[in-house]
């Protein structure tokens with residue numbers, strides 16, 4: 001599964017705290033996650049160690065979507081230009097980022113109609129929905145697909161975080177009423193908390209995005225921001241209430257109980273798995289390398305025999321015996337390579353394997369083994385006959401405990417500000433700022449521009465859960481505040 005020979009046997013040489021960028025670059029290479037040598041800018045090769053975890057993340061998300069009534073499908077990856085042009089705001093928002101297929105063959109024969117490589121699938125799916133949805137009996141209509149999308153990203157690209165090709169899930173649902181559609185948005189947010197926090201151990205908070213920062217064509221966008229520490233946030237899944245903005249131009253309609261033809265209300269939800277993976281490894285990793293939630297680790301336990309001269313056989317035999325005993329239950333690896341035990345420790349810590357079992361001649365004499373837990377380095381000396389029970393216990397708690405350690409209380413990140421200067425100072429001190437704001441509708445955009453320029457942060461929007469802070473006036477224009485917004489630096 002790993003090409004150990006191919007990998008430098010040294011740890012990461014910088015501290016994540018001091019030089020995150022370099023830390024991230026090193027972990028990509030040293031833990032065999034991505035290869036950036038592929039010769040198209042913004043496109044990277046995902047190597048097996050990352051791909052295995054990413055597939056596991058997909059599986060968890062897909063299972064949850066299906067439990068909640070979404071059915072899978074697979075759409076073509078190209079969208080004819082005329083579909084793409086159907087919803088005006090959507091076109092305007094996405095057009096600058098679209099890759100077009102416009103010719104074929106060695107003679108460069110022009111296609112009659114350009115084809116967009118899908119940047120997202122609304123304009124591919126909804127014409128099909130207009131065929132499939134006939135009556136109120138067909139609603140709610142919930143579908144999803146797991147796929148790649150392509151966007152010509154102008155910002156600096158970084159493997160997993162931001163690329164010109166990324167891997168995601170998109171769910172598109174149609175409902176009879178706006179209320180049902182709003183309920184779906186709530187379910188999307190609930191699924192996001194369940195996946196990102198409980199399974200992937202990334203702390204998040206949901207904001208309703210301001211009008212100028214919503215999905216092109218949406219009524220409202222609700223986006224999760226991951227709390228990456230030091231006041232920086234990263235946008236993770238967002239869910240969009242599209243209302244009838246797409247069902248009208250694409251004729252997604254149904255015959256209601258009263259015999260009337262009505263347009264459906266649409267929602268869409270897009271967890272970008274590759275980006276979530278990038279956030280997860282950056283957020284959880286430490287100076288020794290990866291830390292992964294237990295279920296997502298490609299290997300969960302590694303057995304390292306501690307070999308001394310003349311005691312090789314007895315130790316190796318015991319190591320094989322343990323490996324044999326545990327391999328039914330765990331994804332386990334026995335490292336019997338020629339490397340020194342120290343090199344093996346470094347290597348598997350770098351890979352984020354949750355547990356290491358060490359076994360040496362003295363342990364054999366004492367009929368014990370040593371278990372070392374990756375996320376905190378704690379050692380457990382366990383009698384051999386209690387090993388299976390102890391492992392089962394430690395494994396079942398691993399992700400929950402990791403989440404406890406990773407959790408960031410949003411309130412503790414916040415500083416309240418009443419003036420631009422103090423907001424700026426708080427942002428520079430690594431805080432997220434709560435302040436009063438005139439409006440997250442279009443007319444607040446000018447104040448948001450001032451904040452970008454003078455505070456050095458972005459207006460992330462209005463908190464979706466309970467708001468505890470209340471302000472009389474807008475931080476920028478001093479007009480009466482219509483809401484509290486949060487300002488943060490973002491990746």
Ligand SMILES: [Zn+2]
Nearest residue numbers: 438447474477
């Ligand atoms: Zn204002």
